[in-house]
Amino acid sequence: MTHLDIQGLSVTIPSPAGPVQAVRSIDLCIAKGEIHGLIGESGCGKTMIGMALLGLTPAGAQVAARVFKFDRIDLATSAAALRGKRIALISQDPAAALNPVLTIGRQMDDVLLTHSQQRKKDRTAAAAALLAATGLPDAAKLMKRYPHQLSGGMQQRVVIAQALATGADFLIADEPTTALDVTVGAQVLALLRKLVADRGLTVLMITHDMDVVAAVCDRATVLYAGLSVETGPASAILTRPRHPYTSALLAALPDAAPHGQKLAAIEGQIPPSTETISGCAFELRCPVATAVCHGAPPPARGSDDHHWLCHLAEGAP
Amino acid sequence: MDLVRYTLRRVFLSVFVVVGVTFLVFVVAQVVPSDPAALYAGPRPTAEQIAKARVTLDLDAPLPQRFVRFATAMGTGDFGVSYKSRRLISQDLRVYLPATLELASFSTFLALLLGIPAGVIAAARRGSWLDRLGSLGSILSVAMPTFFFAMLLQLVFSQWLGILPLAGRLSQQMSISDPLPFLTGFNLIDAVTAGRPAVFLDALAHLILPALTLAAYPAGIAMRLTRAAMIEILAGRHIVAARALGLSAPRILFGHALPNAVGPALTVIGLSFAYALTGAVLVEIIFAWPGLGRYVSEAILSKDFPVIAAATLVVTLCYVMMNLVIDLTQTLVDPRVALT
Numbered sequence: 208m209t210h211l212d213i214q215g216l217s218v219t220i221p222s223p224a225g226p227v228q229a230v231r232s233i234d235l236c237i238a239k240g241e242i243h244g245l246i247g248e249s250g251c252g253k254t255m256i257g258m259a260l261l262g263l264t265p266a267g268a269q270v271a272a273r274v275f276k277f278d279r280i281d282l283a284t285s286a287a288a289l290r291g292k293r294i295a296l297i298s299q300d301p302a303a304a305l306n307p308v309l310t311i312g313r314q315m316d317d318v319l320l321t322h323s324q325q326r327k328k329d330r331t332a333a334a335a336a337l338l339a340a341t342g343l344p345d346a347a348k349l350m351k352r353y354p355h356q357l358s359g360g361m362q363q364r365v366v367i368a369q370a371l372a373t374g375a376d377f378l379i380a381d382e383p384t385t386a387l388d389v390t391v392g393a394q395v396l397a398l399l400r401k402l403v404a405d406r407g408l409t410v411l412m413i414t415h416d417m418d419v420v421a422a423v424c425d426r427a428t429v430l431y432a433g434l435s436v437e438t439g440p441a442s443a444i445l446t447r448p449r450h451p452y453t454s455a456l457l458a459a460l461p462d463a464a465p466h467g468q469k470l471a472a473i474e475g476q477i478p479p480s481t482e483t484i485s486g487c488a489f490e491l492r493c494p495v496a497t498a499v500c501h502g503a504p505p506p507a508r509g510s511d512d513h514h515w516l517c518h519l520a521e522g523a524p
Numbered sequence: 525m526d527l528v529r530y531t532l533r534r535v536f537l538s539v540f541v542v543v544g545v546t547f548l549v550f551v552v553a554q555v556v557p558s559d560p561a562a563l564y565a566g567p568r569p570t571a572e573q574i575a576k577a578r579v580t581l582d583l584d585a586p587l588p589q590r591f592v593r594f595a596t597a598m599g600t601g602d603f604g605v606s607y608k609s610r611r612l613i614s615q616d617l618r619v620y621l622p623a624t625l626e627l628a629s630f631s632t633f634l635a636l637l638l639g640i641p642a643g644v645i646a647a648a649r650r651g652s653w654l655d656r657l658g659s660l661g662s663i664l665s666v667a668m669p670t671f672f673f674a675m676l677l678q679l680v681f682s683q684w685l686g687i688l689p690l691a692g693r694l695s696q697q698m699s700i701s702d703p704l705p706f707l708t709g710f711n712l713i714d715a716v717t718a719g720r721p722a723v724f725l726d727a728l729a730h731l732i733l734p735a736l737t738l739a740a741y742p743a744g745i746a747m748r749l750t751r752a753a754m755i756e757i758l759a760g761r762h763i764v765a766a767r768a769l770g771l772s773a774p775r776i777l778f779g780h781a782l783p784n785a786v787g788p789a790l791t792v793i794g795l796s797f798a799y800a801l802t803g804a805v806l807v808e809i810i811f812a813w814p815g816l817g818r819y820v821s822e823a824i825l826s827k828d829f830p831v832i833a834a835a836t837l838v839v840t841l842c843y844v845m846m847n848l849v850i851d852l853t854q855t856l857v858d859p860r861v862a863l864t
C-alpha cells in the first residue's frame with residue numbers, strides 16, 4: 208500500500224538572482240515498511256524534498272504538487288500538523304542537530320513532553336527505554352551529559368531516539384551516516400534497518416552514496432537537478448540501471464574502477480537551479496545523448512515497478 | 525580538577541588586578557599637584573601646621589615604604605580619615621557603598637529584564653514592526669544623555685503623574701520618625717528583615733527612577749546583543765531539528781534558543797554593573813541618592829585624596845569580584861566554555 212504518494216512536487220525559492228528551482232518535479236511513491244533511497248549529487252534538491260515533507264521550506268518558498276499525500280492526508284495543508292508527530296527527521300550532522308547547551312536528558316524529555324501527557328518519572332523511563340532501543344545502554348548516566356561529550360555515533364543514536372520519541376512512523380533520514388566514519392555509519396544503518404523491522408517504520412533514506420542504497424534500501428529514486436529521473440527496486444537500480452545518469456553514478460563508485468585505472472568521475476556540473484530546463488536535464492553531461500535529447504522533456508519509460516525518464520529507448524550504455 | 529585550577533587562576537588574576545590598581549592609585553596621588561599636608565592642616569594653615577601635618581601623615585618617609593604602608597592599610601580596610609571631614613572613611617563607606625550597590629544591582633536587574641525579552645522578541649519577529657520599534661528604542665536608550673533621560677523621568681513620573689518620588693532614598697517621615705535598623709545597608713533587604721512592608725515599598729518607589737536611568741544604556745546594549753545572538757542561534761540546525769521534532773514555538777524560543785544566549789546575557793550583566801558603578805556619580809547627584817558616587821564627587825572637588833583612593837579601590841574590588849562570579853557562572857551554565 209502506498210504510504211507516501213508524491214507526484215510532480217516542485218519547490219521554488221525566491222532569491223535576488225531570480226527564483227531558485229530547488230526541486231523541479233519529483234515523483235516519489237513509498238510503501239509502508241519500506242526503506243526508500245533518494246540518491247543524487249550535492250545540490251540536486253534532496254534536503255529540500257525532506258523539508259517540503261516537514262513543511263519547513265524556507266520563508267517565501269512555493270511548494271506545489273499534483274499529488275502530495277501521506278497516508279491519504281494532504282501534506283499541502285497538513286505538513287505542519289504531521290511534523291514531529293507522524294513524520295520525523297534524522298539529519299546529516301548529529302553534532303549540529305543537538306542543542307549544545309542542554310543535556311541529553313533534557314532534550315529527550317522535551318520531545319516526550321511535547322508528545323505525551325506522561326508524568327516526569329514515566330517520561331524518564333520512556334527516554335531510557337528509547338535510548339536503550341537505539342543501542343545506548345546506561346541511559347541514566349548518558350542523560351546527564353552534553354552533546355559534545357558524546358561520540359558522533361552516540362550523538363546520531365540520540366537523534367534517532369528523539370525521532371522515535373515523537374512516535375512518528377515515517378522517518379526522513381538525511382544523509383545519516385555522512386558525518387560518521389565508515390564502521391560507525393554501518394552500525395547506524397544496521398540500527399535503522401532493525402528499527403524498521405521491529406517497529407514497522409517507513410524511511411526515506413537521503414544519500415549521495417550508492418553503498419548506502421546497496422546496504423539498506425528496498426527501493427530507490429535517483430535525483431538529478433531537482434527531477435526524479437529513475438525509480439525502481441534497489442537491486443535493479445544497482446545492477447540494471449536504465450538512466451544514463453544512474454549508470455554514470457555507479458561507474459563513479461571507487462570499486463567499480465579496475466585496479467590502477469582512473470576513477471570515472473562524471474564530467475561537468477548540474478545545471479544551475481535558477482535556469483529553466485527545456486529538454487533533458489542530463490543532456491550536456493550524457494555520454495549517449497543524441498539530437499533527440501534536445502528540446503522536449505524526456506518521456507517516462509519502463510514499468511510501474513521500475514521506470515525512468517529518457518529519450519532513448521535503449522537507455523543506459 | 526579543571527574547574528578548581530580555572531577558579532584558582534581567575535582568583536589569582538583578580539588579586540593581581542586589585543594590587544595593580546592599588547599601585548596606580550598610589551602613584552597618581554604622588555603626581556597630583558596638590559599638597560595633602562596643606563589640605564589636612566585645615567583652612568588657611570600656617571607653615572607650622574603644615575609641617576606638623578607632614579609628620580602626622582608620614583609624608584617624608586621613602587616612597588616604597590609609604591606604598592607598602594598604604595597597601596597594607598587598604599588591604600586591612602583601614603582607609604584612614606577624610607582630610608576634609610576628619611571622619612573615618614570606612615565608616616562612611618559602610619553607609620554609602622550599600623546604597624550604591626543597591627542602585628547598581630537593581631539597575632542591572634532592570635536592564636536585563638527589559639533588554640533580554642526585547643531582544644528575544646525582536647529576533648523572533650525579525651523585520652516586523654516590533655523589531656523596528658525595539659531597534660529604535662535601543663538606539664534611543666543608548667544615545668540619550670543620562671541627565672536628560674533622568675530629567676525626563678522626573679518630569680513624567682514625578683511632576684506630571686505624581687506616582688514616584690522625585691529624589692532621595694527614603695521619604696522624610698520614614699527615615700526620620702522611625703528609622704530602619706541598619707543591618708546590610710540595602711534598604712530593600714533591611715526592610716524585609718525588619719518586617720516593614722511600608723518601608724520596603726517606599727524604598728522601592730525611590731529606587732525605580734534612578735535605577736531606570738542607569739538601566740537605559742545597558743538595556744539598549746542587552747537588547748542588541750541578545751537580538752544578534754538569537755538571530756544567529758535561531759538559524760542554527762538544532763533549531764530546525766527541534767521544529768522537525770514538533771516542539772512548540774515558545775518552547776523552542778525560550779527553552780532551546782535562549783539558553784544558548786547566556787554568554788551575551790552574562791556579558792551584559794558585567795557591563796551593566798560596571799556602567800552603574802561609574803554612572804552612579806551623575807545619577808546620584810541628580811536623584812540626591814546618598815551613595816558612593818555623591819560621596820566621591822564631593823571628595824574630588826575638595827581633593828580629599830584618601831576618600832578618592834578608598835572609593836576607587838572599593839569600586840575596583842566590587843567590579844573584579846563581579847567579573848569573577850560571571851566568569852565562573854559562565855563555565856557552569858555553558859558546558860562548552862573551555863576551562864583554559
Ligand SMILES: Nc1ncnc2c1ncn2[C@@H]1O[C@H](COP(=O)(O)OP(=O)(O)OP(=O)(O)O)[C@@H](O)[C@H]1O
Pocket residue numbers: 220222227228229230247248249250251252253254255256265415480
Ligand atoms: N534557503 C535557501 N534559499 C535559496 N536556495 C536554497 C536554499 N536552500 C537550498 N537552496 C538551493 O536549493 C537547491 C537544493 O538544495 P538541497 O539542500 O536540497 O540540496 P541537497 O541535494 O540536499 O545537497 P547536499 O547533498 O549538498 O545536502 C540548491 O541549489 C540550493 O542552492
Ligand SMILES: [Mg+2]
Pocket residue numbers: 253254255381
Ligand atoms: Mg542535503
